[in-house]
Amino acid sequence: MRATLAEMLASGRVLLADGATGTNYFGMGLESGNAPELWIDAHPDRVQALHQQFVDAGADIILTNTFGANRSRLALHGHEDRAFEWSQRAARLAREVADAADRPIVVAGSVGPTGALFEPLGELTDAIATEMFREQIAGLASGGADVAWIETMSAVEEVRAAAQGAIAVGLAYTATCSFGSGGRTMMGVEPAALVEMFSGLGVAPLAVGANCGVGASDTLVSLLAMTESSPATMFIAKANCGIPQVVGTDIVYSATPEAMGEYAVSAVEAGASIVGGCCGTSPAHLAVMRRALDARVAGDVRARPR
Numbered sequence: 001m002r003a004t005l006a007e008m009l010a011s012g013r014v015l016l017a018d019g020a021t022g023t024n025y026f027g028m029g030l031e032s033g034n035a036p037e038l039w040i041d042a043h044p045d046r047v048q049a050l051h052q053q054f055v056d057a058g059a060d061i062i063l064t065n066t067f068g069a070n071r072s073r074l075a076l077h078g079h080e081d082r083a084f085e086w087s088q089r090a091a092r093l094a095r096e097v098a099d100a101a102d103r104p105i106v107v108a109g110s111v112g113p114t115g116a117l118f119e120p121l122g123e124l125t126d127a128i129a130t131e132m133f134r135e136q137i138a139g140l141a142s143g144g145a146d147v148a149w150i151e152t153m154s155a156v157e158e159v160r161a162a163a164q165g166a167i168a169v170g171l172a173y174t175a176t177c178s179f180g181s182g183g184r185t186m187m188g189v190e191p192a193a194l195v196e197m198f199s200g201l202g203v204a205p206l207a208v209g210a211n212c213g214v215g216a217s218d219t220l221v222s223l224l225a226m227t228e229s230s231p232a233t234m235f236i237a238k239a240n241c242g243i244p245q246v247v248g249t250d251i252v253y254s255a256t257p258e259a260m261g262e263y264a265v266s267a268v269e270a271g272a273s274i275v276g277g278c279c280g281t282s283p284a285h286l287a288v289m290r291r292a293l294d295a296r297v298a299g300d301v302r303a304r305p306r
Helices: 006-009 022-027 035-040 044-057 070-075 082-099 126-143 156-169 217-228 257-269 283-295
Strands: 061-063 106-111 149-155 174-176 208-212 235-241 242-246 250-253 272-277
Touching: 006 106, 022 035, 022 044, 035 044, 035 070, 035 082, 035 156, 044 061, 044 082, 061 082, 061 149, 070 082, 070 126, 070 283, 082 106, 082 126, 106 126, 106 156, 126 149, 126 156, 149 156, 156 174, 156 283, 174 235, 208 272, 217 235, 217 257, 235 257, 257 272, 257 283, 272 283
Parallel strands: 061 106, 106 149, 149 174, 174 208, 208 235, 235 272
Antiparallel strands: 242 250
16 A cells, blocks of 8 residues: 555645654664664664554654765765665665555655755855765665655755755655754754745755754744745654753653654644654654544644634
8 A cells, every 4th residue: 555745645634754763773772873874784674673663653654764875974984885775775675664554654765964064165066965865865766765855954055955856866855954942954044944945946845844953842933933934835843852861871852752742733733744753752752643643633734723
């Protein structure tokens, strides 16, 4: 049973995206300093196990383990030549889990930032960035991803380059930025400016929004700024699971499953069509979010009162 993200959004039902990848891998044995993408080769069973846990918790969308699977990020670990290969394989791992489910599950190809700065602050050019993203997204599409999930971006140039990469491959895409407590991304982008970033590209994103950041409350503030400026757009809210705290040698996120359930409902009321969790969000958190969304009165989230 398979459906595209566009088809599922058209149904009018609020969709639940999955939770964290990296922080959950730490609980499964990933060591600090190692890239999660290394598990595509080393531990594909664990990659699929987390996908399955999120599906079992009620996710409609699962993200591939490819957040840093571009040449720039993989070069830090000596694997820059494996961007296409690992993206393709990661998408296949997620696709197998999705296709075995008894309901439609969207496989979203996670596309994170390059980690490099654009000219004149750095050496990255639009052409180089677009090609990096095109290579990664081509691998994701080849492996069966339904959509390119561009996430945790902070610069206009990088968002547009990733979008251009998806358009070049012919894959639908979404895009989210990470907004800080000051209401802007690290590179100064305001939430209300996100919708206009894609002007002139020819193909618009299926949805835009906010992810990561410093917790649910700031994500909701960013979301409200977007929905007020562009109420007809489909929006994504994928907030961190509270604030990270150091407990002994571990980093623990502060939000309880119940708090994340409340956030999920608040995100829908603020205008989100897709809700999920970012860093620290476990399958247990997601299961409570699923129950909270299912308990909410059905209706068109974009027709909410002003």
